[in-house]
Amino acid sequence: MTRTDPLDVPRPHAQLHFGVFFQGVNHWTIWSAPESGSQIDPASFRKVAQTAERGLFDAFFLGEGLRLREVDGKIHDLDVAGRPDALTQLAALAAVTRRIGLVSTSNSTFNEPADLARRLSGLDLLSEGRAGWNVVTTDNAWTGANFRRGGYLDHADRYRRAEEFLTVARALWDGWADGAVAGTQTASNWAAPGAVRQVRHRGPQFDVDLAPTLPRSAQGHPVIFQAGDSGEGRDFAARNADVIFSAHGNDFDDALAFAEDIRTRLRAVGRPDDDLRILPGTEIIIGATEEEAQEKKRWVRLQQVTPATALGIASLLWGIDLSDRDADGPLPAEDPVVAENDGSFGARRIADPRAVVAEWRAKAEAPGWSLRETVIALGPQRGHVGTPAGLADKFAHFVRHGALDGFNVTPYLIPDGLDDIVDLLVPELQERGVYRTEYTGTTLRDHLGLREPLTHRTAADRRQAS
Amino acid sequence: MAPPFALYGREFTCSRKELPLSRPALHLAVELDGDGAHPAAWRRAAHSPDQLLTPRRVAQVAAVAENAGFTLITLDDGVLPPGAAPNPVGRIGAVERAAFVAASTSSIGIAPVVPLTYAEPFHVSSQLASLDHVSAGRAGWVVTEEDQPEAARAWGRPLVEGAEARARESRDGVEVARALWDSWEDDAVIRSVATSRYLDRERLHYIDFTGETYAVKGPAIVPRPPQGQVVVLGRPDRVPAAQLDVGLVGGHDLTSITAAAAAAGTARVFAEVEVALDTPDATAAARVADLERHAPWPDQGRLRHIGSAEQLVALLRELSRHVDGVRLHPLVLDEDLAVLSRLVLPALSERRLVARPLPGTSLRTTLGLARPANRFAAASLPEDAR
Ligand SMILES: Cc1cc2nc3c(=O)[nH]c(=O)nc-3n(C[C@H](O)[C@H](O)[C@H](O)COP(=O)(O)O)c2cc1C
Numbered sequence: 001m002t003r004t005d006p007l008d009v010p011r012p013h014a015q016l017h018f019g020v021f022f023q024g025v026n027h028w029t030i031w032s033a034p035e036s037g038s039q040i041d042p043a044s045f046r047k048v049a050q051t052a053e054r055g056l057f058d059a060f061f062l063g064e065g066l067r068l069r070e071v072d073g074k075i076h077d078l079d080v081a082g083r084p085d086a087l088t089q090l091a092a093l094a095a096v097t098r099r100i101g102l103v104s105t106s107n108s109t110f111n112e113p114a115d116l117a118r119r120l121s122g123l124d125l126l127s128e129g130r131a132g133w134n135v136v137t138t139d140n141a142w143t144g145a146n147f148r149r150g151g152y153l154d155h156a157d158r159y160r161r162a163e164e165f166l167t168v169a170r171a172l173w174d175g176w177a178d179g180a181v182a183g184t185q186t187a188s189n190w191a192a193p194g195a196v197r198q199v200r201h202r203g204p205q206f207d208v209d210l211a212p213t214l215p216r217s218a219q220g221h222p223v224i225f226q227a228g229d230s231g232e233g234r235d236f237a238a239r240n241a242d243v244i245f246s247a248h249g250n251d252f253d254d255a256l257a258f259a260e261d262i263r264t265r266l267r268a269v270g271r272p273d274d275d276l277r278i279l280p281g282t283e284i285i286i287g288a289t290e291e292e293a294q295e296k297k298r299w300v301r302l303q304q305v306t307p308a309t310a311l312g313i314a315s316l317l318w319g320i321d322l323s324d325r326d327a328d329g330p331l332p333a334e335d336p337v338v339a340e341n342d343g344s345f346g347a348r349r350i351a352d353p354r355a356v357v358a359e360w361r362a363k364a365e366a367p368g369w370s371l372r373e374t375v376i377a378l379g380p381q382r383g384h385v386g387t388p389a390g391l392a393d394k395f396a397h398f399v400r401h402g403a404l405d406g407f408n409v410t411p412y413l414i415p416d417g418l419d420d421i422v423d424l425l426v427p428e429l430q431e432r433g434v435y436r437t438e439y440t441g442t443t444l445r446d447h448l449g450l451r452e453p454l455t456h457r458t459a460a461d462r463r464q465a466s
Numbered sequence: 467m468a469p470p471f472a473l474y475g476r477e478f479t480c481s482r483k484e485l486p487l488s489r490p491a492l493h494l495a496v497e498l499d500g501d502g503a504h505p506a507a508w509r510r511a512a513h514s515p516d517q518l519l520t521p522r523r524v525a526q527v528a529a530v531a532e533n534a535g536f537t538l539i540t541l542d543d544g545v546l547p548p549g550a551a552p553n554p555v556g557r558i559g560a561v562e563r564a565a566f567v568a569a570s571t572s573s574i575g576i577a578p579v580v581p582l583t584y585a586e587p588f589h590v591s592s593q594l595a596s597l598d599h600v601s602a603g604r605a606g607w608v609v610t611e612e613d614q615p616e617a618a619r620a621w622g623r624p625l626v627e628g629a630e631a632r633a634r635e636s637r638d639g640v641e642v643a644r645a646l647w648d649s650w651e652d653d654a655v656i657r658s659v660a661t662s663r664y665l666d667r668e669r670l671h672y673i674d675f676t677g678e679t680y681a682v683k684g685p686a687i688v689p690r691p692p693q694g695q696v697v698v699l700g701r702p703d704r705v706p707a708a709q710l711d712v713g714l715v716g717g718h719d720l721t722s723i724t725a726a727a728a729a730a731g732t733a734r735v736f737a738e739v740e741v742a743l744d745t746p747d748a749t750a751a752a753r754v755a756d757l758e759r760h761a762p763w764p765d766q767g768r769l770r771h772i773g774s775a776e777q778l779v780a781l782l783r784e785l786s787r788h789v790d791g792v793r794l795h796p797l798v799l800d801e802d803l804a805v806l807s808r809l810v811l812p813a814l815s816e817r818r819l820v821a822r823p824l825p826g827t828s829l830r831t832t833l834g835l836a837r838p839a840n841r842f843a844a845a846s847l848p849e850d851a852r
Contacts, residue, residue, distance in 0.1 A: 032659045039655075040689050041474035042569070042600045066588070068670070068685055075685070077665040082650065082689040084596035085589070091562040092600035095525065095569035114545050114620045115585065122562035126521045145683035146588045181516040181556070189552040190508055190515045196555055210620035213547050213556050215519060308662030 009400040016399050016434050017406030017448060018426075019059035019103070019245075019279055020052040020418055024083035025069065027313075028283060028382075030303040030412050031080050037415045039080050042092060047415035049093050052100055055422030056436050058447040059101035059132060060093065061225075061245075061408055062086035066110055067143045071312065072321060078309050087119050094127035101444030103132035103225055108162040109139065110147045114210050117169035120222045121214040129218030129443035134225035134245060135236075137162050157205075159228070159236045164205040166224070166240055170455045171199045173221035175212030219443035220453040238265035241276055242450050245408050249280020250382055255403035277405040277448050283383030284409055286420045290387060297385045300412050301376045310372035313379050317353050327372040331357075331364055392428035399434055473602060473692050478826060490821040492782060493791030493833060494535075494811065495577075495736060498527050499542035499560075502802065503740055503795040505553045506760040510753065512800035519556050521566065527799055528567040531574060534807030535815060535822035537832055538575035539567070540608050540699075540793065545584070545620045553761065561593045568601035573822070575829035577606025577699060582639030583632050584612060584621040588682055591643035598691035603828035605691065607643075608714070609636055609700035633704055638677035640698060640709045645673040647695050649685035651843045671842040693830045694837045699736070707731035711835055714738055714793060716767040723769060724788045734790040734833055738768040742797035743775055743805040750774070753797065768795070775809035782810075786819055790833075 022045060023029055030036055037044050049060040064086050069076040086104040093102055102123060106116055124131035137158035141151020153161060180195035200209045226233065226241035237244050248258035255278075263273035285300055287293030305313070307327035315322045319337035336353035350356060364374045384391055398404050411417025429435035441447060451457065501507040501518065508515055517523050531539050542548070543560035560578030568576055576597070580590050598605035611632040612618075618625040626632055651669035658666075673684035695711075702713040713732035717723035727735045740763075742750040750772045754763065771778050785792055796802030814820040823832040830837055 031657055031664050036657075038474050040599055042602070043474065065687060067683070068687060075665065075667040075670050077663050077667045080664055082655065082665075082687070084599055084688055085592040088561055088565045088593050088596035089600060091565035092569040094521065095566045110586065111589070112584075112621055112623070114622070118545075119559050119562060122558040125519055125558055126524065126562060126566045128521065145681070147586055147682075148680040150681075176556075181519070183514050183516050185509070185511070185514050187515065190554045191551065191556070193551065206622050208620060208622040210545070210616070211547050211555065214558065215556060306662035 010402050011400050014399045014402070014405070014434065015436065015449070016395055016429060017277060017279060018052070018055065018057040018421075019061045019101075019406070019408040020048060020057055021061045021063065021281060021408045021410045022048050022414065023063055023080075023410045025063065025065060025079060025081060027079045027304050027306075027309045028410055028412060029080045029414060030300065032303055032306070033413065035413055035416060037413075039414060040082060040084065042089075044415040045084075045089055045093060046096055048411065048418060049097050049100060051415075051418045051422055053097050055418065055426045056439060057100055058406070059103050059408075059444060060090075060097070061103040061132075061134070062089060062105060063134075064105040064107060064136065066107060066138065067146055071315070076312075078306065078312055087123055090131075091123055091126055094123065094130070097127075099130070099439045099442065099447075101130045101132055101223065101447060102127055103134055103223070103444075105134040105136055105225075105227075107136050107138055108165040109137055109153055109158060110143065110149075111165075113165055113168035113172065113206060114208060116165075117172045118213060120169070121173060121217070124217035124219070124222050125214060129445070131217070131219075132223040132225055132243070132444055134227055135162055135166065135241075136227060159232045161205045163236060163240065164203050167203075168199065168201050168206055168208060170221065170453070171201065172210075172212040173214075173216065173453075174455055175199055176215040178216065180215055217443075219445040220456055223444045223448065223450065234262060234265055237276070238262065238269050238271070240454070242445075243277045243279055243448065246278055246280045246404075249282045249404055249407055250384070252398060252401075252403055255280065255398060256401065259403055275451060277450070279406045279408045280404055281382075282407045282409055283412055284391065284407070284421055284425065285383060285385040285412070286388060286391065286424055287385075288387065290390065293385050293387060304412065305372060305376050305379070307372055310375040310379075313375050314371055317350055317356060319353060325371070328370045331361060331371050331374060388424040388428045391425055392432055392434075395429065396432045396434045478603060478692065478828070491819045492786040492789075492814065493537040493734075493736070494782075494814075494820055495538035495540055495575075495791060495793040496531050496536050496803070496806070497540045497542060497793060497795045498531060498799065499579075500548055500554055500557065501800070502798040504754075504757045504761070504763050504797050505549050506757040507798045508554055509757065509760060510798045510801060515554070518554065519558055524558065524563050524566055525570045527803070528571055528574070528576075530803050530807060532571045534803070535811050535820065536574060537791065537820075537823055538577055538606060538793075538829065540577045540606070541579060543579040544581055544610070544612055545617050546612070546614055561597060564597055564605070565600050568597060568604065573604075573825040573827065575604045575606050575697070575823065575832065576601055577608050577697070579608040579610050581610045581612045581636075583626050583635045584617060584623045585639070587639040587642035588646070590639065591646040591686060592688045594643065594696045595647055595686065595688040595691045598693055598696050599688070602826075603692035603830070605693070606697040606699055606712075606829055609640060609698060609705050609710075611636060611704065634678060636700070636705050637709065638675075638679070640700075640705060641677070642673070642675050642682045644695060644698070644709065645675055645841070646682075646684055646686040647691055648840045648842055649673050650688075650690040651840050652690055652694070654689065669843070690840070693828050694840065697829050697833065697835065702726075702730040702732055711830075712736055712791070712833070715789070716769075718767065718769060720769070720784065720788075723785070727789050733835060736791040736793050737785055737789045738766075738795065739781075739785075739792050740766075740768050740770040740795040740797070741778060741802060741806075742770075742772045743778060743802050743810075744773065745801050745805055750797075753801065757797070763797075775805055775813070778810055779813045782814060783817070783819060
């Protein structure tokens with residue numbers, strides 16, 4: 001790729017922001033290699049977070065799934081699984097990191113604001129303003145089977161509940177006046193009288209009355225992430241989020257179209273269109289030369305897409321149990337079965353399996369690909385492959401053209417998978433002026449270059465900003 | 467003795483058998499919430515009120531307790547504010563504080579208070595299992611109840627009314643948490659390259675719990691805690707003894723403590739003792755009187771020692787004949803913790819009545835408790851391996 005004039009672009013001074021997503025599920029994490037470490041040892045989390053901090057990342061990010069994945073009613077056994085409670089793990093990391101943001105994926109359906117908002121505040125205080133909350137929604141009864149209320153929520157209500165949850169959470173986070181707690185020991189009151197406001201909320205989802213128990217943090221309150229992709233999810237993000245963790249970061253045009261869509265939605269709700277950071281999830285494979293990078297990609301894919309995983313992915317697509325087939329043989333001769341509910345949960349669903357299978361057959365024929373090779377070539381794709389310089393040029397192009405603001409990177413190896421990115425890619429990005437050379441702030445909000453929390457802006461500020 | 471249990475590929479002492487011989491006579495736990503047991507303790511604290519809810523303060527108090535040689539720290543909690551104006555009305559969640567402390571200490575046990583009256587047992591189980599992982603086997607859990615009606619309004623859940631209903635929620639919640647901790651067998655992660663399998667699903671178990679008010683399916687989303695089961699502490703009159711590892715017993719005097727301890731029925735019994743000690747600057751009685759000008763020290767039915775360090779040493783010595791441990795509730799942390807660590811623990815240690823926990827040792831092992839067999843795995847083990 002040739003370097004464009006860095007100033008002749010829509011956003012000449014845009015900066016890339018990196019988060020690291022310690023994923024803990026999915027076949028993208030390689031567990032079979034000699035260097036594959038533990039998915040639960042606290043040392044793994046510490047290593048990844050400290051490496052990311054060395055690389056001046058904005059955030060360390062943990063996902064959540066409230067039920068172990070299943071396929072055909074049986075626990076999915078091919079991928080890494082079993083991870084710590086996100087907030088608990090992050091509170092531990094707050095003690096061994098100094099600057100990096102700590103983002104917890106937590107569900108708004110199977111939590112209550114009094115509890116979760118308090119836990120998030122606690123993390124925000126313990127980390128001195130580095131907490132984030134990735135708001136995810138669930139509606140299914142399958143997940144609900146682990147909770148008191150069971151599956152009680154309609155699909156249409158999942159974001160309504162999330163939004164009302166945020167309203168209550170923000171009221172709790174803003175419940176203490178600034179400087180509420182006495183700064184001298186001789187004060188007659190621990191907290192200034194009237195400085196703590198009771199939160200009373202009565203709505204379709206929540207009917208609560210409580211005293212907030214924590215002050216604001218150094219960043220006001222936790223940074224809000226959102227990772228839903230539906231129209232409702234995007235509108236929710238436009239109204240509420242500081243960061244979108246998207247699935248649109250592989251292809252420039254797709255990323256740009258997503259970003260434009262979000263900017264349009266932001267303007268529609270009266271927010272400045274640079275008020276939100278878009279960080280697609282991705283994987284980055286680096287080699288010293290293009291050939292080496294491609295060779296490494298080949299190795300990575302073979303580790304990720306084991307014969308059983310190839311059959312598993314094909315089973316999902318075909319809607320038939322193919323686990324007894326030969327992954328190194330040809331594609332199954334059957335036509336896919338389009339089922340309403342295939343008993344698989346927490347796994348990807350495919351919109352039009354017949355069309356996908358037809359495409360696979362057509363493309364596999366000439367090269368004579370086996371099923372496994374076809375899945376590797378045409379199955380779920382993601383990520384960027386290249387040399388440090390080539391990737392740096394590409395990412396600079398993405399960010400300067402407003403297609404994204406950075407990436408939430410999932411290392412394919414735990415705990416050492418970030419080393420290449422930090423040691424080889426970050427310096428190239430810094431050389432191009434698209435990546436910080438030191439942390440200039442202390443909070444996650446600072447790192448992301450965000451304005452103050454939405455509820456702290458007056459109407460006048462908002463007009464001025466836009 | 468059974469070989470040590472390997473944790474994350476490193477050596478880790480969490481014995482499968484009890485170790486009665488090496489146990490010290492007494493384990494000392496200390497409650498570290500806020501500024502101390504007295505509602506007005508903050509007025510005598512060595513820091514300004516706005517320093518209480520900071521990471522520095524949380525880490526510092528825990529470090530003092532660890533350096534002093536305590537076996538365990540507990541961290542009180544609940545959904546409601548810890549007190550009312552003019553006293554402190556803020557508190558960071560106990561599980562978050564515990565995890566933070568776990569990462570900045572190396573040997574002390576850490577037990578957050580987590581009531582189950584309204585909380586989701588599935589989340590609580592995950593949080594405590596995770597605390598056990600981040601602390602490499604040093605997690606405990608003090609089970610309590612939310613008995614104020616305001617707690618129901620805060621949670622937005624129907625009031626759990628009456629002592630019996632609250633006890634039911636605790637019982638069912640502990641049952642669920644414990645079953646979930648066993649729902650992964652220790653060796654469920656097999657990483658079998660030959661069969662492309664990361665997990666052996668035969669070693670994962672649905673718990674299929676059905677109680678009076680809710681059901682939980684399982685399995686857990688967190689692998690089995692390093693200790694197998696997190697150490698559960700609670701009042702034997704409120705939680706069935708069989709569900710507790712450590713019974714916490716109250717009583718205003720030695721006689722009632724002894725009676726409660728004898729009736730507890732738990733593997734270990736700790737007595738609850740409130741302490742105010744003489745310091746170089748003021749007598750215990752004067753310090754209590756100073757705080758009583760602002761607020762009374764509510765009677766929680768616990769033995770209260772107000773006096774010298776030597777008298778406390780004598781009392782603890784006497785208690786060591788009746789209980790396995792004592793949980794101390796210091797009047798003012800910044801004052802009493804210093805006396806405890808300079809005078810009381812050294813005196814007890816000299817007499818070999820207490821021993822500091824060893825780094826790399828699980829809380830269970832420190833307490834002389836066996837690492838429990840897995841309820842699901844035990845069924846499939848050959849007879850001689852049980
Ligand atoms: C990149 C990405 C990561 C996600 N990670 C999680 C996760 O860790 N836990 C979870 O429950 N949902 C996760 N989700 C799911 C979404 O948060 C959301 O609940 C789901 O996509 C349904 O919302 P939608 O219909 O708006 O897409 C993720 C989604 C995306 C796009």
